[in-house]
Amino acid sequence: MKKLLLALTVLSLAFVGCSKKDDSRTLADKTKDAANTAVDKTKEAATDVKNAVSDKLVEWKLTPSDIKADLEKGGRVVRNKTVAAGEKVATVADNAHIVTVIKSKYVADSDISAFKIDVDADAGSVTLKGTAKSPEAIGKAIALALDTDGVTQVTSLLTVQM
Secondary structure (H helix, E strand, O other): OOOHHHHHHHHHHHHHHHHHHHHHHHHHHHHHHHHHHHHHHHHHHHHHHHHHHHHHHOOOOHHHHHHHHHHHHOOOEEEOOOOOOOOOOOOHHHHHHHHHHHHHHHHHOOOOOHHEEEEEEOEEEEEEEEEEOOOHHHHHHHHHHOOOOOOOOOEEEEOOOO
16 A cells, blocks of 8 residues: 555656656746747837937938037037927926936937936026037937927037047
């Protein structure tokens, strides 16, 4: 009787061990599929963001040729964004938030050096000072600033670094 009970226990453990291996392969496959889906969605989102920024560069006249023309006129690039009805005027706390959001956008963008661009905000009006590596980078810096909640105007005093 003890031998029969021992044999049944061993068989039970063998079945449990086998089923766990099958589950782990299934779990691994599910994890791999989920990871692949996440990668695809991330790539899609990145493409959408890149396209949105490109559209904004054209809409706000921030293409490299637009930036070069403005820099040649006087070294200052100013762009305004229309304010939606009912939008509030920025407070001191909002200004700090605006600066933080813009700087974080610069950190996340490999074309822009967040350390070489100073950002100041006052009641929704943002001023950028410093250097960028190209007119295209200046346009992108302005577009990212303009595309921040609470920002109504961006004045760029950025220059192209030599």
